[in-house]
Amino acid sequence: DSGVTQTPKHLITATGQRVTLRCSPRSGDLSVYWYQQSLDQGLQFLIQYYNGEERAKGNILERFSAQQFPDLHSELNLSSLELGDSALYFCASSYRGLNTEAFFGQGTRLTVV
Amino acid sequence: ELKVEQNPLFLSMQEGKNYTIYCNYSTTSDRLYWYRQDPGKSLESLFVLLSNGAVKQEGRLMASLDTKARLSTLHITAAVHDLSATYFCAVGLIYALNFGKGTSLLVTP
Numbered sequence: 001d002s003g004v005t006q007t008p009k010h011l012i013t014a015t016g017q018r019v020t021l022r023c024s025p026r027s028g029d030l031s032v033y034w035y036q037q038s039l040d041q042g043l044q045f046l047i048q049y050y051n052g053e054e055r056a057k058g059n060i061l062e063r064f065s066a067q068q069f070p071d072l073h074s075e076l077n078l079s080s081l082e083l084g085d086s087a088l089y090f091c092a093s094s095y096r097g098l099n100t101e102a103f104f105g106q107g108t109r110l111t112v113v
Numbered sequence: 114e115l116k117v118e119q120n121p122l123f124l125s126m127q128e129g130k131n132y133t134i135y136c137n138y139s140t141t142s143d144r145l146y147w148y149r150q151d152p153g154k155s156l157e158s159l160f161v162l163l164s165n166g167a168v169k170q171e172g173r174l175m176a177s178l179d180t181k182a183r184l185s186t187l188h189i190t191a192a193v194h195d196l197s198a199t200y201f202c203a204v205g206l207i208y209a210l211n212f213g214k215g216t217s218l219l220v221t222p
Contacts, residue, residue: 002155033210043201043212056208090155092210102146102210104156 003027004093004105012111018079021108025072025093031055032074033094033102034066038087049074050096081112115140115206119213126220129191134216136185136202144205145178145185149198150215156201160187192220 003026013019025032034046036059045058049068060066063081068074078085088109094102116139126132136145144163148156160169162178162185169176173196175188185202197220203210 002157035212042214043203045209045211048208050208058209092156101158101161103158104148106155 002103002105004029004091004103006089006091006105006108008108009106010109010111012113013081015081015083015112017081017112018077019081019110021076021078021089021091021110023074023076023091023093023105025074025091026103029093029095029103030072031094031096031102032068032072033092034060034074034076035090035092035104036087037090037107041087043090046076078110083112086110086112115142115204115211117202117204117211117213119200119202119216122214122216124216124218126189126192126218128193128220128222131191132189134187134189134200134202134218136187136204136213138183138185138204138211140204140206141180141183142204142206143178143180145176146203146205146210147176147185147187148201148203150201151198159200189218192218194220194222196220 005024030051046060048056066076088107090107092102092104147159160176165180167178199215201215203212
């Protein structure tokens with residue numbers, strides 16, 4: 001158990017809908033990262049937050065957004081869902097930035113039907 | 114744009130054999146990470162390499178980093194079935210971890 005908690009574990013929803021994925025980082029970790037894993041794209045970096053502030057953006061679609069709250073948990077919002085958004089979404093956390101180890105949660109498997 | 118290339122992408126090896134997975138990257142970085150992923154599971158951190166010449170070993174796995182060559186290797190010694198998994202290298206650049214496509218390793222009797 002990495003100490004990073006993601007909910008829900010599985011999510012099935014219809015095209016056009018909006019969902020929210022939640023991540024609680026390890027105790028004491030300030031950085032949260034979101035990744036999307038799919039068979040064709042591999043592991044894609046979406047976005048990173050550090051202590052409540054957005055630090056870096058990767059290949060995140062405009063339909064997706066995220067935030068990190070004062071208690072350091074983070075949410076990833078996915079809207080106007082398309083079939084191609086079906087993937088495993090991982091959250092990772094680290095104490096600071098990338099000079100410290102990043103630990104991954106169990107992931108949320110999103111299926112868009 | 115940072116490119117991270119792993120090879121091979123698929124590897125089937127017999128128990129007891131040795132093999133090396135290679136990770137090449139295109140931009141200067143001195144932060145290299147190796148992760149293991151079992152099917153449908155999360156990524157487990159194996160090694161964190163933060164300087165040129167860094168070498169770390171854990172059990173039958175040994176990782177090294179050559180920042181001048183932009184190359185990291187993951188060496189498997191005397192493979193056992195429990196090592197069957199997908200192995201990813203990831204390069205740290207600014208604030209993001211950039212992953213390779215992964216090497217699917219199958220260890221057979």
